[in-house]
Amino acid sequence: MRLNYCLLFAVAAVVVLWFVYFNYNCFLLRSGVHDVLESNPSLGKKQHINMDLHFPEGIKYNQPGVSNSRGDITTLTPWLAPIVWEGTFDQSVIDGIYLQQNITVATTVFALGKYVRFLKEFLESAEQHFMLGYRVHYYLFTDNPDEVPTVTLREGRQLIKIKTVSSNRWQEITLRRMEMIEKIIEERLVNEADYIFSLDVDTKFYGHWGAETLADIVAVLHPGYFGTGRTGFPYERRPESVAFIPPEDGDYYYGGAVIGGRIDSVYKLAKTCRTQLDIDRANKIEAAWQEESHLNKYFLYNKPKKVLSPEYLWQDFKAKTSEMKVIRFSQVIKNYAEVRPNP
Numbered sequence: 501m502r503l504n505y506c507l508l509f510a511v512a513a514v515v516v517l518w519f520v521y522f523n524y525n526c527f528l529l530r531s532g533v534h535d536v537l538e539s540n541p542s543l544g545k546k547q548h549i550n551m552d553l554h555f556p557e558g559i560k561y562n563q564p565g566v567s568n569s570r571g572d573i574t575t576l577t578p579w580l581a582p583i584v585w586e587g588t589f590d591q592s593v594i595d596g597i598y599l600q601q602n603i604t605v606a607t608t609v610f611a612l613g614k615y616v617r618f619l620k621e622f623l624e625s626a627e628q629h630f631m632l633g634y635r636v637h638y639y640l641f642t643d644n645p646d647e648v649p650t651v652t653l654r655e656g657r658q659l660i661k662i663k664t665v666s667s668n669r670w671q672e673i674t675l676r677r678m679e680m681i682e683k684i685i686e687e688r689l690v691n692e693a694d695y696i697f698s699l700d701v702d703t704k705f706y707g708h709w710g711a712e713t714l715a716d717i718v719a720v721l722h723p724g725y726f727g728t729g730r731t732g733f734p735y736e737r738r739p740e741s742v743a744f745i746p747p748e749d750g751d752y753y754y755g756g757a758v759i760g761g762r763i764d765s766v767y768k769l770a771k772t773c774r775t776q777l778d779i780d781r782a783n784k785i786e787a788a789w790q791e792e793s794h795l796n797k798y799f800l801y802n803k804p805k806k807v808l809s810p811e812y813l814w815q816d817f818k819a820k821t822s823e824m825k826v827i828r829f830s831q832v833i834k835n836y837a838e839v840r841p842n843p
């Protein structure tokens with residue numbers, strides 16, 4: 501009789517324990533804690549997450565047209581990557597696909613030395629226009645965390661400050677972004693994000709920037725060289741630099757102010773550019789436009805899967821041209837001599 505009680509008690513205990521464990525797991529899944537607790541998924545594995553363009557039922561959207569949506573500009577590269585212009589995408593279709601993927605977009609921003617002054621407008625305007633509805637984590641590299649302004653962030657968005665040593669050369673600050681992006685992907689982002697954008701801080705958002713910009717690896721057309729012949733691009737032209745591009749080569753001139761894509765692809769890009777910057781340094785040569793020159797070399801041989809039009813990187817001093825239906829992100833006017841640590 502006593503044995504039966506013991507047995508009953510043991511069974512009851514197992515049932516209770518299982519119940520508690522099951523509910524705890526459900527709680528973890530619901531709260532997304534599993535994403536963090538999982539052991540480091542390798543960068544290779546990351547590649548296969550969320551690649552489907554699954555579209556949920558019940559969303560109303562316009563029927564796609566059969567002629568070009570824009571007649572005034574090219575909306576495809578010769579390797580058939582989309583060039584994202586206003587009028588080429590339907591935001592409700594894009595959000596239908598990407599909102600349900602539950603993605604996290606890491607955004608690296610560097611504010612070293614006096615560039616910390618650009619943060620307020622950058623962050624405030626990003627909160628109005630950048631990836632609204634998506635989880636956004638800003639990773640802010642600065643040598644002066646105390647001067648970072650307090651900006652109210654929307655739900656699901658956070659800012660992580662990373663104390664970083666500055667340099668007395670602006671060229672060094674901008675080119676070192678590659679190794680810092682490489683490191684932070686290795687150390688954190690592999691577990692904390694799906695996509696990443698590296699953005700210049702001396703900038704401001706003026707219009708919608710959403711999930712239409714997401715792809716495996718994303719480049720932006722530099723507003724200063726859109727429509728320029730390739731021989732006029734400011735590529736590195738000295739063969740002694742790894743960033744060298746001969747005058748007969750080149751697709752576009754891409755801006756260094758915007759780099760984006762999936763974590764594993766941007767990792768590959770950052771690592772490659774960092775390695776090539778190291779080789780140049782050992783050979784005592786610095787490319788004409790630092791990491792931007794190496795970025796252009798990288799994209800020449802590793803074509804971007806999506807190209808953002810200059811709507812996604814304009815310059816405040818530049819008059820709007822006819823093909824620019826909207827300005828989404830733009831470099832603010834700065835006094836170079838006053839904000840930079842060296843000429």
Ligand SMILES: CC(=O)N[C@H]1[C@@H](OP(=O)(O)OP(=O)(O)OC[C@H]2O[C@@H](n3ccc(=O)[nH]c3=O)[C@H](O)[C@@H]2O)O[C@H](CO)[C@H](O)[C@@H]1O
Pocket residue numbers: 609610611612613614615670671673674699700701702722754755756757758789790791792813831839840841
């Ligand atoms: C529009 C565009 O594509 N701009 C690129 C261009 O000039 P820019 O004139 O845009 O370069 P920049 O002075 O804005 O420097 C690039 C970024 O480095 C950071 N920074 C720089 C200096 C400093 O003292 N503190 C600091 O934090 C900051 O995040 C800034 O946004 O060429 C640079 C490389 O030469 C970069 O590739 C820039 O992205």
Ligand SMILES: [Mn+2]
Pocket residue numbers: 700701702757831
């Ligand atoms: Mn800039």
